[in-house]
Amino acid sequence: MAIKVHGSPVSPASKRVLLCLEEKQLDYEFVLVDLSTGQQKKEPFISLNPFGQVPGFEDGDLKLFESRAITRYIAHAYADKGTPLISEDPKKMAVIGVWLEVESQRFDAAGQKLTFEILVKPMKGLTTDDAAVEQLQGQLAAVLDVYEARLGKSKYLSGEEFSLADLHHVPIIAYLMMTKVKAVFDARPCVSAWAAALLARPAWLKVNKA
Amino acid sequence: MAIKLYGSPLSPPVRRVRLCLEEKGLDYEDITIDFSTGQNKKDPLISINPFGQVPGFEDGDLQLFESRAITRYIAHAYADKGTPLISDDPKKMAIIGLWLEIESLKFDIIARKLSYEILVNPLIGKAVDDALVEKGQAELAVVLDVYETRLANSKYLGGEDFSLADLHHIPIISNLMKTKVKALFEARPCVAAWAAMLLARPSWQKIIAA
Numbered sequence: 388m389a390i391k392v393h394g395s396p397v398s399p400a401s402k403r404v405l406l407c408l409e410e411k412q413l414d415y416e417f418v419l420v421d422l423s424t425g426q427q428k429k430e431p432f433i434s435l436n437p438f439g440q441v442p443g444f445e446d447g448d449l450k451l452f453e454s455r456a457i458t459r460y461i462a463h464a465y466a467d468k469g470t471p472l473i474s475e476d477p478k479k480m481a482v483i484g485v486w487l488e489v490e491s492q493r494f495d496a497a498g499q500k501l502t503f504e505i506l507v508k509p510m511k512g513l514t515t516d517d518a519a520v521e522q523l524q525g526q527l528a529a530v531l532d533v534y535e536a537r538l539g540k541s542k543y544l545s546g547e548e549f550s551l552a553d554l555h556h557v558p559i560i561a562y563l564m565m566t567k568v569k570a571v572f573d574a575r576p577c578v579s580a581w582a583a584a585l586l587a588r589p590a591w592l593k594v595n596k597a
Numbered sequence: 598m599a600i601k602l603y604g605s606p607l608s609p610p611v612r613r614v615r616l617c618l619e620e621k622g623l624d625y626e627d628i629t630i631d632f633s634t635g636q637n638k639k640d641p642l643i644s645i646n647p648f649g650q651v652p653g654f655e656d657g658d659l660q661l662f663e664s665r666a667i668t669r670y671i672a673h674a675y676a677d678k679g680t681p682l683i684s685d686d687p688k689k690m691a692i693i694g695l696w697l698e699i700e701s702l703k704f705d706i707i708a709r710k711l712s713y714e715i716l717v718n719p720l721i722g723k724a725v726d727d728a729l730v731e732k733g734q735a736e737l738a739v740v741l742d743v744y745e746t747r748l749a750n751s752k753y754l755g756g757e758d759f760s761l762a763d764l765h766h767i768p769i770i771s772n773l774m775k776t777k778v779k780a781l782f783e784a785r786p787c788v789a790a791w792a793a794m795l796l797a798r799p800s801w802q803k804i805i806a807a
Contacts, residue, residue: 491702
């Protein structure tokens, strides 16, 4: 099969790519990389991603890593398939681009660390740092205040249509909703409704069933 | 003037946008935001950037923030002007996109903290945390090893031509070359040659002369 995703079923970054492929209704092969045995730091994976992190991606002879570079490639290369995720109009795409950056630079910075502290550390037999969680929740709350104002004016982050910018948030939002951080979302009605709409998408339900 | 850039003179993210405008040969109005009087939390900036940071950007009625969203918009909207910074070919653009992500999430995340710790802290009366600097340098060395392998096989990060992926690095590399972190670049011949080429670009020379 031309499209291959090398990843882990629990990795948010891997799920970001799988969600994108499902939204685009593309066929792909999922190649499991066993993180528990450090497979991501060894050949053959390390040749695909020299930073030794999942996911890795192939489309024919094109090899990529970094989930957001992969999804952006998929969104453009398969623009005519499945759900539209980007725009041909430079000004509309610019606004999608802003919220792609906000997710990457501001939301994920707090969200990913919170997921690690609350969900991953206990699985590895490490203790959650409660002080760090408090600080990160505060950071996330400040970001979500901006989201609340934005989503008070438009259905999705970049406008009235679902886009790649919303999609990138889904795996981490799903994890955070399993923790006390849910309260930070629930306290903001527009954010809460938006998060619920994202998690209810058929493509996401499909990713989680797999 | 249609294009307006709200910023401060030395801010690396602002310089990232300024450099992009110079490479494209575009006219723009430079508006300085005075943080010391809280101008960043007031209009006009706060309506453009709800996070109250620079840069803020306008092109006619389009308002953007996040330096890398701004540069990406400029690169696409003005693709036919000045230096080509992106590619129409989806596979070539995917590789540029990959190194755009690497700059943002692997290089800058470490490099900007080092730049701030060594160069900004002394200016604001804070002591430089040497342990933090050592840790940052060790992390940056790992990243630069990946760059060294890449640049041994390719003149620029995205391929044989200069692209937006290289451009995004310039303001922080310029800062780090004024510090002991310079040694990390000089220890890697391909990285050193690439960094020298970037800093020698007439567009960058114009910005630092201003």
